[in-house]
Amino acid sequence: MIEGQLDYLSGIPAFETLMSLVAQNIQVTPEVKLDEKGFTHRVQNFETPELRPRVLFSKRALVRYKCQFDVLNGALVKKSAESLCAGACLLLGKELLLTNRFAGAAFIAHAFEKLRATYMQEDHVFEHMLQGLRENEQGALINFFLPLAHEIGHLERSQALAPADIHSEKFFDTYRINYERIWPIIGDLDYVGSQKNDQSPLFLPLLREEVISDWFAVCAVFAVICKTTKNGEFELLSDFSNLIMFPLVAAFEATCLKEWPSTHFVQEVLLATQCRYSLLIDSMRATAKSIFPKNHAEIDGAITEIVKLYKESLGLIWDCAIQLNSLIRELMRLSDAEVAKYIGDRTSSAQWMPLHSYLLDVLEDSKGYALFESNRIALRRALNSMVNFETVIMTDNGFIAIPKRSDAS
Numbered sequence: 314m315i316e317g318q319l320d321y322l323s324g325i326p327a328f329e330t331l332m333s334l335v336a337q338n339i340q341v342t343p344e345v346k347l348d349e350k351g352f353t354h355r356v357q358n359f360e361t362p363e364l365r366p367r368v369l370f371s372k373r374a375l376v377r378y379k380c381q382f383d384v385l386n387g388a389l390v391k392k393s394a395e396s397l398c399a400g401a402c403l404l405l406g407k408e409l410l411l412t413n414r415f416a417g418a419a420f421i422a423h424a425f426e427k428l429r430a431t432y433m434q435e436d437h438v439f440e441h442m443l444q445g446l447r448e449n450e451q452g453a454l455i456n457f458f459l460p461l462a463h464e465i466g467h468l469e470r471s472q473a474l475a476p477a478d479i480h481s482e483k484f485f486d487t488y489r490i491n492y493e494r495i496w497p498i499i500g501d502l503d504y505v506g507s508q509k510n511d512q513s514p515l516f517l518p519l520l521r522e523e524v525i526s527d528w529f530a531v532c533a534v535f536a537v538i539c540k541t542t543k544n545g546e547f548e549l550l551s552d553f554s555n556l557i558m559f560p561l562v563a564a565f566e567a568t569c570l571k572e573w574p575s576t577h578f579v580q581e582v583l584l585a586t587q588c589r590y591s592l593l594i595d596s597m598r599a600t601a602k603s604i605f606p607k608n609h610a611e612i613d614g615a616i617t618e619i620v621k622l623y624k625e626s627l628g629l630i631w632d633c634a635i636q637l638n639s640l641i642r643e644l645m646r647l648s649d650a651e652v653a654k655y656i657g658d659r660t661s662s663a664q665w666m667p668l669h670s671y672l673l674d675v676l677e678d679s680k681g682y683a684l685f686e687s688n689r690i691a692l693r694r695a696l697n698s699m700v701n702f703e704t705v706i707m708t709d710n711g712f713i714a715i716p717k718r719s720d721a722s
């Protein structure tokens with residue numbers, strides 16, 4: 314693959330369809346460049362009208378989205394906030410470790426008290442996503458193109474396409490109606506104050522722009538799926554749920570995978586998510602009905618399921634954010650030596666090997682992160698001190714660890 318080129322997408326029908334749909338609607342085809350190094354997607358606009366707007370499509374952000382999607386989806390299937398919390402610890406732990414904070418290892422060890430995971434390198438996750446695209450798999454198409462379409466949705470021309478209600482004063486009602494709906498989960502919140510605070514996810518111009526980008530993305534990707542899917546292979550319910558995951562994954566990242574989110578901030582994010590969702594669900598229903606005029610009952614049935622699923626997800630994210638909040642208070646304060654002790658005290662012997670290899674695999678995947686050599690050495694030293702065996706012999710049904718001699722510490 315040549316860096317910065319999306320050549321590998323050129324043979325994929327869904328990409329061609331998406332770009333021609335975009336061109337039809339905003340009269341310009343943005344230049345899409347794969348960004349190998351950046352951590353977030355970005356849009357560049359140029360003063361000169363001859364230059365097309367450019368979307369820097371971050372490989373890392375895509376991979377992050379896919380991993381967060383899988384964790385949230387898995388927890389939803391189990392209907393378990395504990396499972397979501399364990400998955401969040403793996404993801405947060407990795408980010409911390411790769412940004413030179415050893416507390417990350419403690420988060421991963423905490424997750425290993427509840428599960429056993431194998432680390433997948435970012436390049437492999439990305440390759441896996443591409444494979445799904447090549448096979449025209451609907452879930453893969455949605456997970457890949459929704460973030461891209463959302464970024465294109467941030468362009469001025471895309472924003473201008475939004476329904477008049479979103480641009481009008483009526484948008485204020487969105488806050489009130491959704492606050493009433495979400496109050497049983499988040500409790501009291503002064504959202505009117507947040508609307509005027511430019512640091513808040515509820516800041517009016519910001520939320521409006523995000524809502525429109527979501528709306529643009531869902532309409533575009535939904536149309537792409539319809540156009541590139543053969544008759545009879547359309548999976549209404551699973552496509553709807555993949556689409557609706559987009560604002561949910563964003564909420565999961567903002568509330569559970571950041572270092573110090575306050576409860577107030579978590580409330581703001583979830584209300585913002587609720588507002589994004591309420592507009593999405595209406596446009597999904599309307600778009601589906603216009604594309605499939607004969608299937609109204611089926612569409613209504615699928616939407617009812619989605620409403621239920623969405624409500625459960627929001628509850629899980631709230632519970633997970635509260636649990637993580639206290640865990641973050643506990644673990645982020647630990648010194649390097651305390652992290653090593655925390656891991657030693659809590660890891661069962663059966664989990665030693667899997668945890669140890671997981672931590673090493675995270676370190677191995679540090680390409681592009683500024684992992685300081687001194688920190689890398691310190692982390693390896695901490696890992697070594699945790700290992701209480703000299704050598705390991707793999708057998709058919711597990712492994713045998715030969716204990717370290719007492720003088721070998």
Ligand SMILES: [Zn+2]
Pocket residue numbers: 463467523526
């Ligand atoms: Zn956005």
